Amino acid sequence: MTTTKPAQLTPREQRIAPFLARGLRDTEIAPQIGIAPSTVRWHRTQIRRKLGCPTHSYNAILVHHLLAGGHAETPIIGTPAPALNKRELRLIRAVTRWSRHLAIARGARIPPGDYNVALGTLLAKTGAADITELVIRAHSWDLLGGASR
Template identity: 30%
Template sequence: MATPDPFHLSKAQRSVASLVVEGHSNAGISATLQRSESTVRSHIQKGSKIVGCPSGSSRAMYAHALLTRKQVAPPSAPRTGIHFTAREERLLHALATHSRIDDIALAAGIHRDDVRLETDALRCKARALNNAHLVGIAHSLKIFERAAHEAPAGAAR
């Protein structure tokens, strides 16, 4: 007998989550789904808990958790042939797993004052609308899968 999936979003939460991953704002999601912004916020908060995001997690972390747990499909990449350097991939991973600037900087190995500038450059390169969309695009390009497979034995993932 299969173990039930502990990360199960409702249909409404999944609809909202898909739009988060595609880079929509709460107002945009509200307009698209014809729901109030407070309903959208509620679905995001409940969805975040279901997929195991800590309180105060960024939308990028939420997108990463959703995609890692296969709750929604990744957005289509805006173009083929996007190549990220190892430094850019470290920043992508840091954005997907941390919310605070200092933690992102430490995980990415960059100065905290450069996080915003380098993140903006990455979003521009990937033509992402925001960091959640950027993480979604990275998932569609299988950046996180590749990083997990390339980690040396015994390395933290």
């Protein structure tokens, strides 16, 4: 039986990872560590590749891989987790795996026509502004299993 080694990030990638895990954009990260946004973007691409994230996937997928893999500390959210039903939990898990709405809906076992309403309701219920923040909150609340602290 073979085991896969956790992705090894370079020191610069390790420095950028916590900012990415908080959902910050390249232009927000760059001045904080004194590099150009294009350099942050290049490192983001390298991190995605090393973690096995699809190239053109939602940032939420990258954030999930960083947090689940222990490459960044899970931010602590000051509010308790809301009571979520199985469908809502499936939707959270689905947005950590797929970027296309149809694939997310199928993964969450939601009719595709109900996806936007289901996501909007979930975002409102969790207080998340977007999918990336939803994933960060889900990790903070330990709803995804294996969330690192």
